[in-house]
Amino acid sequence: MLANSPVRVAIALAAALFILGATTGEIVQLTVKSPAPSAIRGGTVPLEVRVQIAPGWHIHGHEADEPFLIPTELTLDLPPGVRAGAIRYPEAQGRTFRFAPTKVLHVYEGTVRITTSVTVPAEYAGAEVPITANLKYQACTDTTCAPPKTASAELVLPVADRGEAGVRSSSPGIMSGGFDFSEFLAERGRLLTLLLTWILGLGLNLTPCVYPLISVTVAYFGRQSQASARRRGLLAAAYVAGIVASFTALGVAAASSGAMFGSWLQQPWVLVGLAGLMLVLAGSSFGLYNLRLPTALTRVAGQTMPGVLGSFAMGASMGIVAAPCVGPVLVGLLAFVSQQGDLWLALQLFAVLALGLGSPYLVLAFMVSSLKMLPRSGGWLLWVERAFGFLLLAMAVYFLSPLLPRQAASLAYAAVAIAAALVLGLLHVEARKGWRRFQHAVGLTLALFGVWLALPPASRGTIRWEPYTEQALERAQQENKPVLIDFVADWCIPCHEMEATTFADRRVAKLAEGFAMLRADLTLETEHTKSITERFEVRGVPTIVLLDANGREVHRMVGYVAPEELALAMEKLIQQASRAAPERSQNSIVKPSLSSFSRSSKVTRARA
CATH class of the missing domain: 2.60.40.1250 (Thiol:disulfide interchange protein DsbD, N-terminal domain)
Structure with a gap:
């Protein structure tokens, strides 16, 4: 057989x-x-x-x-x-x-x-x-x-x-959420890696944190329409060079020290300094004074350099503002640079990334300063100057808002909007009928917006957040509940976007009922926030960390997260917990x- x-x-x-x-x-x-x-x-x-x-x-x-x-x-x-x-x-x-x-x-x-x-x-x-x-x-x-x-x-x-x-090495867990620069560099070479980094830098402009850059660029360069084309191009280039210089320095410093990217905005003196700069520029727009360098320095630097230096300094301050543009790409770059320990490569990569970030502002600055529709003088130009001044005042409030109570910041925004409505809609009105109607419409819109800002804020969403503490984390484990930790800061614009969209989503709010929802506020640097960022290796905000019922991290999302993406991650964790089986056979x-x-x-x- x-x-x-x-x-x-x-x-x-x-x-x-x-x-x-x-x-x-x-x-x-x-x-x-x-x-x-x-x-x-x-x-x-x-x-x-x-x-x-x-x-x-x-x-x-x-x-x-x-x-x-x-x-x-x-x-x-x-x-x-x-x-x-x-x-x-x-x-x-x-x-x-x-x-x-x-x-x-x-x-x-x-x-x-x-x-x-x-x-x-x-x-x-x-x-x-x-x-x-x-x-x-x-x-x-x-x-x-x-x-x-x-x-x-x-x-x-x-x-x-x-x-x-x-150079201190960073956690590869951070890199797992981002792009693997080391593998791409090994396979494609440095030139293609730098080109890809520039493209990725352009992509940072799709994040909400660029809103201040757009506002300040328009306000600052809208006053340069009287200059020649060559001078306007030179000023725009100096502005972007300032963005590149400060953004690169901050990136290399963060990668070298392991600090959170954008942590400069945790320092009150930095926020006050940026707000003061906006106020000084606003005063110039209102005609209170003209910003000029001392005569002796002007003679040494020439007639062009003072404006170039001013544009470079303005761009450098905006590079600090752009630091919270964190996302998986930037986090991956931070991790890669920290691992390599190559200072020259780090400078190249962050400079090219910042150049990608700043390239649209080179075009925007030149276009805004080249508007042919602005007359050489007269009421229109004065009205535009005042409008730019109020925009800069609003930016000053924006930088000070992390240091103010939430309602006080809303009232400050409301005051700027109502003052702009009075000045732009009533006091500086042109005799021409069509232009006068436009000014009245702008004034009415700003007044209504200011009143809306002054009203008490409505409750947002139905998620019951609890401040992050070790005790809250231990209590969640005792209750056998998964945990969502949301790392946020008041100066983080994507964080506010997520509050209004992602966490207001009904599906996310419903899923949150099965989680311990903890929020870690990193607005200001303290011993408590430093210990949290070191423990969870947070390199920027917003960052969302999902832990299972045993306290083990199972998922991490960096940058703005859409409602659908967060809901899928939360559902996956819930399904994983529900599938937990009896003790498996080990043999x-x-x-x-x-x-x-x-x-x-x-x-x-x-x-x-």
């Missing part, structure tokens, strides 16, 4: 040898590395765990599709005091297999990169940090599954003090349609 034939015996022996060979470490090979040459006392070091899966095999995703499947999980063995950061897994691929052709399973194949970080305490006494990465997985082919196993890999990093280590798993596999699993055991 065939069952007793040598052929059947040979086939069975070959299958057993295949399973035995496949489960001795050859299916999955693990390596762990860090782009940082050393760990820094008091700093965070990025790690990448690379999983190489043998051809023809796959391992289950981090979130198992069925309760009986073994998910892929990474753990780190670290010395006492050294803390692991959030572990971020790539998205698993949906595939169907012969044993379940109608069921989509999410699996990993080929090369998989898992990113995380370790934080070394400042008081760490050791000379090295030994790190052991352990990956628990179950490998399968299209017809066969091997028993669960654990693969391990080790990395030993020397420990250095901050002064010896140079074996039976393939749905191959009964003989359960017997072959006795050949080898998974290491605990």
Whole structure:
């Protein structure tokens, strides 16, 4: 009979040898590395765990599709005091297999990169940090599954003090939400990387945080229409150069120190200084004085340079304002630059990114200052000067608003709007009938807007926010609730946009009922906010972090998040919690349609 034939015996022996060979470490090979040459006392070091899966095999995703499947999980063995950061897994691929052709399973194949970080305490006494990465997985082919196993890999990093280590490395968990500059640079070269960075810089103009730049650019250059075309172009170029210079300096500093990008706007003196600059420019627009450099300095610098220096300084201040234009791209760039430790490359990348951000303002500044419809003198020009002055006053209120009570800031905006209505709609009215109607319409609109701003604010949405505290986080874990932490600041325009759109969405508000909704206000820098940003590795606002009921970070979103995107992430976390199954078997798993596999699993055991 065939069952007793040598052929059947040979086939069975070959299958057993295949399973035995496949489960001795050859299916999955693990390596762990860090782009940082050393760990820094008091700093965070990025790690990448690379999983190489043998051809023809796959391992289950981090979130198992069925309760009986073994998910892929990474753990780190670290010395006492050294803390692991959030572990971020790539998205698993949906595939169907012969044993379940109608069921989509999410699996990993080929090369998989898992990113995380370790934080070394400042008081760490050791000379090295030994790190052991352990990956628990179950490998399968299209017809066969091997028993669960654990693969391990080790990395030993020397420990250095901050002064010896140079540039501080940032967490790769941050990079996981952004663009992988290191891979693109290695594959495409520096020139194409710089070109892509410029394009990505242009994309920053799609974020709400550019509103102040547009307002100030229009107000500042709307007064330059009397200059020659050459001078207007020179002033516009100097303005953008200022944006590039300050934005680049802030970016390199943030990447080098690990500080939150845009953290300058947490400093009250910076906000007061920017508001003071807006007030000085507004006074000039109202005709109270003319801004000129001293005569001696003008003679040294020439007739053109004072205006150029002023435009450059104005652009430099706007580079600070543009700092909150944070998003996945910028966060990815911060992480990449901090890992490389190459100052020249950092300067190049941030300068090109800032040039992409500033390029539209080069065009806008030249166009605004070139408006041919403005007469050379007369009531129209005076009216436009006053309008620009009120726009600058509104910007002064904007910069001071983080330091004021919320209602006081609204009343200040209302006062500016009503004053603008009186001056622009009543006091400076032209004799020409058509122009007079336009001025009256502008005045009426501003007056109504000012009254609306002065009214008490209506309640926004139905989400019940709780200030972030350690106690609130612990209480959520005790109640077995997932957590959403919203990192915000008053000077963050995308944060206000999300408050009015994303968090006002009914679907998001309904899902929020099943979460502990915590809000961390990073408006001003304090010891409390510094500890929060360091713990969660927040590099800019808005940032949303989702934690499961065990307090483990499962998802992070940086920059403006649309209602649909946030709702999907929240639903996914809720579904993951609802699928939590009874304790899984750690020893074996039976393939749905191959009964003989359960017997072959006795050949080898998974290491605990």
